[in-house]
Amino acid sequence: MDELSEKCTCAECHMRTLFFAHVSKDELQKVCSLKTEVAYGKGDVIVKEGDKIGGFLYLQKGLLKLSRKTSDGRDQILCISKPFDFVSLLSVFSASEFNYSVTAISDSLTCVLDFNMVKDLVKENGSFALDLIQKLSETSDQIILNSLEIKRKHLHGRVAHVLLFFSDDIYKSAVFELPLSRKEIAEYIGMTTENVIRTLSEFRKDGIIGIEGKRITIIDSDRLHSISEHG
Amino acid sequence: MDELSEKCTCAECHMRTLFFAHVSKDELQKVCSLKTEVAYGKGDVIVKEGDKIGGFLYLQKGLLKLSRKTSDGRDQILCISKPFDFVSLLSVFSASEFNYSVTAISDSLTCVLDFNMVKDLVKENGSFALDLIQKLSETSDQIILNSLEIKRKHLHGRVAHVLLFFSDDIYKSAVFELPLSRKEIAEYIGMTTENVIRTLSEFRKDGIIGIEGKRITIIDSDRLHSISEHG
DNA sequence: CGCGGCTTTGATGTTCATCAAGTAAAGTGG
DNA sequence: CCACTTTACTTGATGAACATCAAAGCCGCG
Numbered sequence: 444m445d446e447l448s449e450k451c452t453c454a455e456c457h458m459r460t461l462f463f464a465h466v467s468k469d470e471l472q473k474v475c476s477l478k479t480e481v482a483y484g485k486g487d488v489i490v491k492e493g494d495k496i497g498g499f500l501y502l503q504k505g506l507l508k509l510s511r512k513t514s515d516g517r518d519q520i521l522c523i524s525k526p527f528d529f530v531s532l533l534s535v536f537s538a539s540e541f542n543y544s545v546t547a548i549s550d551s552l553t554c555v556l557d558f559n560m561v562k563d564l565v566k567e568n569g570s571f572a573l574d575l576i577q578k579l580s581e582t583s584d585q586i587i588l589n590s591l592e593i594k595r596k597h598l599h600g601r602v603a604h605v606l607l608f609f610s611d612d613i614y615k616s617a618v619f620e621l622p623l624s625r626k627e628i629a630e631y632i633g634m635t636t637e638n639v640i641r642t643l644s645e646f647r648k649d650g651i652i653g654i655e656g657k658r659i660t661i662i663d664s665d666r667l668h669s670i671s672e673h674g
Numbered sequence: 675m676d677e678l679s680e681k682c683t684c685a686e687c688h689m690r691t692l693f694f695a696h697v698s699k700d701e702l703q704k705v706c707s708l709k710t711e712v713a714y715g716k717g718d719v720i721v722k723e724g725d726k727i728g729g730f731l732y733l734q735k736g737l738l739k740l741s742r743k744t745s746d747g748r749d750q751i752l753c754i755s756k757p758f759d760f761v762s763l764l765s766v767f768s769a770s771e772f773n774y775s776v777t778a779i780s781d782s783l784t785c786v787l788d789f790n791m792v793k794d795l796v797k798e799n800g801s802f803a804l805d806l807i808q809k810l811s812e813t814s815d816q817i818i819l820n821s822l823e824i825k826r827k828h829l830h831g832r833v834a835h836v837l838l839f840f841s842d843d844i845y846k847s848a849v850f851e852l853p854l855s856r857k858e859i860a861e862y863i864g865m866t867t868e869n870v871i872r873t874l875s876e877f878r879k880d881g882i883i884g885i886e887g888k889r890i891t892i893i894d895s896d897r898l899h900s901i902s903e904h905g
Numbered sequence: 906c907g908c909g910g911c912t913t914t915g916a917t918g919t920t921c922a923t924c925a926a927g928t929a930a931a932g933t934g935g
Numbered sequence: 936c937c938a939c940t941t942t943a944c945t946t947g948a949t950g951a952a953c954a955t956c957a958a959a960g961c962c963g964c965g
Binding site: 857 | 941942943
């Protein structure tokens with residue numbers, strides 16, 4: 444118990460309420476006894492596409508990107524993941540290797556649990572199994588829906604979409620530091636770097652946003668929402 | 675037992691090996707006792723976006739499309755689902771309403787289980803829970819990966835991709851009847867109907883495929899694979 | 906300090922959506 | 936069963952959206 448709370452404050456871990464709501468103290472202790480916390484700096488690769496799936500990965504703090512390499516050597520970003528949101532649940536249960544790479548796009552803290560422990564917990568605790576299924580389902584729903592939304596929009600709409608994602612969903616502030624390079628934004632929404640930059644510049648010229656390097660200020664949020672929605 | 679095998683031959687149901695591998699005869703009987711089989715004709719709407727999630731739906735025979743309406747009134751098809759593949763697992767566990775519509779694109783037979791029964795089974799049978807999680811995970815992985823593949827391709831590659839999907843994955847034959855209209859293909863791969871037709875015509879002129887209405891013949895499969903892969 | 910990667914802008918060409926117009930096929934009501 | 940309507944399919948012409956190419960400034964880092 445003491446040892447547990449020394450390693451990390453599992454007792455106060457947000458995972459407990461969200462993910463382990465139906466897990467007893469004893470069960471939690473068992474799972475947490477074999478956990479490892481790892482800190483990553485911005486840009487660090489946490490998982491590489493094709494890596495053997497070892498542990499069950501959970502994001503405590505920070506931001507990650509999930510990406511894969513296309514057969515012609517370019518990168519595609521499938522989603523940006525924040526704590527609570529996606530627990531790198533993708534393909535953990537369906538494959539023996541990761542289908543995607545995971546990279547920290549801001550300083551991050553992960554918690555790695557023993558995969559077999561988690562599997563045992565699923566087997567033994569039906570309520571936890573249901574919670575896990577729900578979380579997994581939500582995660583994929585979100586990715587699929589988001590991907591369809593981006594697909595249906597034109598360049599301007601897509602860039603607006605990304606800006607609003609960071610402003611509304613991640614930072615909850617009109618001013619924020621973009622954690623992605625222009626190139627990464629392009630990889631995320633499926634366009635070229637040049638056109639991302641061009642579109643951002645146009646938004647600036649039209650007084651919709653302010654840009655100082657990576658620092659973005661949303662000036663006319665209504666307008667940006669309208670562009671995101673109707674092109 | 676007799677009654678069970680009269681309703682449908684649950685004992686031989688393919689679901690049993692794939693999905694219910696770790697479910698006992700008694701458990702299976704309990705779940706199957708409350709099942710309903712429903713047949714649908716081509717074009718029939720099985721589930722409409724926004725419908726309350728009632729049962730746990732499983733495809734026994736046929737082909738379905740999953741689609742949603744965009745805010746500007748167009749349709750987007752997210753995936754084509756065949757038996758075994760996607761068990762309309764999407765959003766069943768994460769939402770109270772369906773996020774997508776489900777429509778039969780060929781004559782189909784579905785099996786509807788009581789959702790609470792399935793949930794109980796998850797709670798009581800840990801091995802089934804793991805099987806379900808794996809299936810769910812595979813399904814979403816497939817959709818996400820497929821969506822990324824389509825996204826990275828140009829028109830020609832996308833059309834080739836769809837043709838090969840039906841030829842290689844679904845019908846396993848060089849000759850087949852397209853179950854989708856040109857318009858639906860367009861909705862699936864994110865382009866206009868006109869350009870789908872134009873691209874098909876070009877493939878025909880180049881001697882890559884044969885077209886008689888909905889009947890497609892893959893003549894030069896290698897070439898089509900190459901187009902799908904490298905544009 | 907110089908090299909490589911990120912950023913920016915402009916010019917150019919390609920890809921693709923849109924518009925228009927016509928044919929074929931399939932359902933509908935008298 | 937046939938005229939009628941609607942829906943699916945097809946082709947061409949045009950312009951808009953977007954990628955590509957080119958060139959230069961900027962910044963961090965060894």
